[in-house]
Amino acid sequence: MSQPVDTILEKFVDHLLQGFTPELAKHFAELPKPTPDFQARLDELAEKANEGMLSSEEAKEYDKYIEYMDFLALIRLKARSRVSASPNV
Secondary structure, three states: OOOOOOHHHHHHHHHHHOOOOHHHHHHHHHHOOOOOHHHHHHHHHHHHHOOOOOOOOHHHHHHHHHHHHHHHHHHHHHHHHHHOOOOOO
């Protein structure tokens, strides 16, 4: 029986974070927001996506951004949890 992709990703991130030192977990937990240029591009693609106006290349670009941002958000969430549970950080 196959597992949902979210479950597989979560297990992968849990495994990845096992190797994080408390300092590295804190670093990932505190990553800054996207740069203004990057955020502007995301906003542009999101607006075009909502209007159904993305080219095929833009759709691929936007899908990748969303995929990578979801992955990073999961790492940040779990890193924050690890930092809050660790008295040494």
